Amino acid sequence: QLSSGAGGYDSPALSRDGTRLVYAHARPVSGLVLTDPETGAHTPIFETRLSIALPVVSPDGERVVYFGNHVFTMDLDGDTPRALTSAAIGAATLPVWSRTGDAIYYYLDRTLHRLDPETGQSTLVLENFHWSKQNWLAAHGNRLAYRINSLIPALRRTVIHDLDSGEITRLEGAVLPTDFSRDGQTLLARMGGSFEIVTCSAPDFACAPIMDGDEAVDGAIPRWSHDEQRIYLRRAREYKRGYAAIWRVDRAGGSLEQVAEIGPYDPLSVFFGITADEQILWNRYDRGGNSELWMVSLPP
Numbered sequence: 001q002l003s004s005g006a007g008g009y010d011s012p013a014l015s016r017d018g019t020r021l022v023y024a025h026a027r028p029v030s031g032l033v034l035t036d037p038e039t040g041a042h043t044p045i046f047e048t049r050l051s052i053a054l055p056v057v058s059p060d061g062e063r064v065v066y067f068g069n070h071v072f073t074m075d076l077d078g079d080t081p082r083a084l085t086s087a088a089i090g091a092a093t094l095p096v097w098s099r100t101g102d103a104i105y106y107y108l109d110r111t112l113h114r115l116d117p118e119t120g121q122s123t124l125v126l127e128n129f130h131w132s133k134q135n136w137l138a139a140h141g142n143r144l145a146y147r148i149n150s151l152i153p154a155l156r157r158t159v160i161h162d163l164d165s166g167e168i169t170r171l172e173g174a175v176l177p178t179d180f181s182r183d184g185q186t187l188l189a190r191m192g193g194s195f196e197i198v199t200c201s202a203p204d205f206a207c208a209p210i211m212d213g214d215e216a217v218d219g220a221i222p223r224w225s226h227d228e229q230r231i232y233l234r235r236a237r238e239y240k241r242g243y244a245a246i247w248r249v250d251r252a253g254g255s256l257e258q259v260a261e262i263g264p265y266d267p268l269s270v271f272f273g274i275t276a277d278e279q280i281l282w283n284r285y286d287r288g289g290n291s292e293l294w295m296v297s298l299p300p
Contacts, residue, residue, distance in 0.1 A: 002296055010291075019298055026291045032064065034076070035280040037232075037248065037259035044284070045078040052283045053266075054094065057273025058117075059101040059182065061226050064273065064281060065117070071095045071106050073117055076275055084120050094131050098139040099180040105139050107131050125163065138187065140180035145187055147176055156192065160205060171205050173198075178222050188222050188231065197222045197233055199251075211253040219247060223274050232259075232274055242267060246280055 003009045008026040015021070031047040032055060046052075048068075055066035057076075065073045069089040072081040085092035087108055095106040095115075104115045105125065112129040115122045138145040142163040150156050158171040175189035175198060187200040189207065195218035200207040209216040210231060219233030230248050237243045243263030249256040262272065262282045272282040 019300075021296045021298055023294055023296075024291045025294055026287060029284075029286045030068075031284045031286075032066075032074070033262070033282055033284045034275065035246070035260045035262060035282065037246070037278065037280055040260050045076065046074065046081070051269070052285075053269035054271045055273065055281060055283050056096050056271060057223075057275060057281055058097050059099050061274065061276030063117075065095045065097060065104055066283065067093050067095055067106070071104070071115070073104075076281065084115055084117070085122070094137070096137050096139055098141060099182055099184065100141045102141075103139070105137060105144070112137075136176040136178075136189075138177040138179050138189075140184040143180075143184065145177040145180070145189075147174060147192065158189075158192070160187075169205065171200060171207065173207055175200065175207055179224060181224065181228055188224060190218075190220060190222060195219055197231060197249075210249055210251075212249060212256040213254065217247075217249050217253075217256055221271060223272065225274055226276055226278055232272070232280065234262075234270075234272060236267070237261070237263075242285075244270070246272065 008028050010024045012021055012023040029047055030052040032045050034043045034045055051068040052066050055064045057064050063073055063075055070083045071085040071092045072083055074081040091109050093107050095104050097104055104117050106113055110130045111124055112126040113122050114125045133149050134146045135149055136147045144161045147158045156174045158175050160169045174192035176192055177187055177189045179188050185202040187205055189200060190197050196216045197210045197219055198207040219235050221234045223232045229251050231251055232246055232248050234244045234246055242265055243261060245258050246260040246262060248259050260280055264286055266285040270283055272280055275281055
């Protein structure tokens, strides 16, 4: 091994006589950032050379869970992250908070586990449960909402799975769940195949679009405001890759407004959430503005 540290090594070239190696080294940085929707000001709270992917804010708005090489939690005051899993690097992925706040669900290889965020104790919940097939997971206590994926469009569906009774309720549309309301009576989601933001209400969880006048509101990753009276959503900036606008709309519809721009981020791993004081938390990713060229003398 000729290099060390976190990532960023690229384009190795060996000299003709085999005595020297030249390579490029960028210095990517991942971080968590708070953005004030009233002023647009960005406040970094944590930076690392390791990956920070798909952060989810806790229901009380005080903590975040994310995954990189393991599943981590962190207080939003920028305290040191705490690793909650010890499986092989990359095996534990895609954690989400239960809306009741007492559990974190995460994928472990081809199973689903539930983790106590206080004790770190983890228990197996479902076998044969993999993010490539059962995805867009949301949780409320022992009820899960997720989409069942398939290469055949007609077989794609979204269900609510009661872990206590085993009952599975199929929703009318193949929506992509984001989160339950705190009382568990409403599911926030967007429509599969489009970007319409919808709420699906108990008991049958029929879905209706959020409207702004005569137009359905579209976007991605809808999130409740802390008091659940508004919905935040993301719209990618097509002309500015790696950047997005965050918009806000009243839960009952109307008053749609852009409140912030976030970026740069990795389009494959960006999420955002809303904190207790209604700041926007998101994961920043900077690939490194400059690459360095390094040369190593190889042993004979």
